[in-house]
Amino acid sequence: MAKLSEVKSIESMIAFLKEKGENHDYYYHYTTWDSLTKIIQDKTFLLTRGNSLSINDQHEAHMKGSWEEWNKIYIGSFAFGSSENMAMWGLYGLPWRDAVRISISKENMNRWINSFNRIKLFENGETIDYQGGFEASLNDIIYVGGKRGSNDLQLKHYGKYITVSDTYPLYGIDTSPKMTGYIKNNAWQYENEVRLRIRLSNDTGYDKISVAVIDDIINSMIVTTGPYFKWKNDELYYKLNSENRIVESGFKNLVNYRELCAMCQYKAFKKME
Numbered sequence: 001m002a003k004l005s006e007v008k009s010i011e012s013m014i015a016f017l018k019e020k021g022e023n024h025d026y027y028y029h030y031t032t033w034d035s036l037t038k039i040i041q042d043k044t045f046l047l048t049r050g051n052s053l054s055i056n057d058q059h060e061a062h063m064k065g066s067w068e069e070w071n072k073i074y075i076g077s078f079a080f081g082s083s084e085n086m087a088m089w090g091l092y093g094l095p096w097r098d099a100v101r102i103s104i105s106k107e108n109m110n111r112w113i114n115s116f117n118r119i120k121l122f123e124n125g126e127t128i129d130y131q132g133g134f135e136a137s138l139n140d141i142i143y144v145g146g147k148r149g150s151n152d153l154q155l156k157h158y159g160k161y162i163t164v165s166d167t168y169p170l171y172g173i174d175t176s177p178k179m180t181g182y183i184k185n186n187a188w189q190y191e192n193e194v195r196l197r198i199r200l201s202n203d204t205g206y207d208k209i210s211v212a213v214i215d216d217i218i219n220s221m222i223v224t225t226g227p228y229f230k231w232k233n234d235e236l237y238y239k240l241n242s243e244n245r246i247v248e249s250g251f252k253n254l255v256n257y258r259e260l261c262a263m264c265q266y267k268a269f270k271k272m273e
Contacts (some may be wrong), residue, residue: 025106044210047209098229143155
């Protein structure tokens with residue numbers, strides 16, 4: 001495999017990130033029990049346009065890559081590395097009593113990406129077939145530190161980094177349209193993100209798209225329940241548990257997440273229907 005220090009062009013950086021992205025032992029998706037249920041029952045996975053207002057990192061859409069490119073690019077976020085990530089539990093597992101982490105093996109993840117033959121545009125629970133072309137990839141993220149336009153930007157990937165000055169071939173990489181969806185600010189490096197990235201040939205205006213989830217994913221995924229997870233009295237929970245596909249967090253009862261409405265006037269949280 002290539003080393004970060006060997007990357008000298010935007011094209012080789014993208015190739016490096018794709019090579020790394022396709023070769024993790026496991027891919028982890030932090031989400032909620034309700035979202036997991038929909039993935040399994042509907043056999044679909046939703047991706048969000050990279051400049052949608054629902055994305056928590058608005059910095060990437062405005063400052064990294066090209067806004068015009070973002071109008072065509074949809075992302076699904078996964079993490080690599082076997083350790084649980086407390087920040088990811090907190091960001092993506094709300095409410096915390098419903099937090100889960102889906103684990104997918106390398107073999108099944110790559111098989112899934114290669115199975116895509118149709119994209120659906122998604123809005124308000126309804127889908128329509130997308131008739132245009134698309135490109136799908138699985139790639140790691142490169143993280144950039146330093147002031148925009150400065151002479152000492154650092155590009156980081158999983159503990160390794162290179163320094164980019166105005167004499168280095170990669171200078172200006174953070175604003176290159178070609179890097180849209182491949183680069184984020186250093187503040188997000190804790191995520192160890194590997195990204196399912198789909199670029200449509202057209203700007204459709206839709207916030208979300210949907211892809212089919214193959215049976216290999218559905219039938220093999222392992223579900224880790226969050227540190228504050230509350231037992232579910234439903235058919236899916238019993239099925240996964242009977243198949244030994246539910247694993248408790250290694251931090252169960254060792255962290256105490258605050259309830260969503262702990263500081264609200266009426267103290268009570270009621271999930272939207």
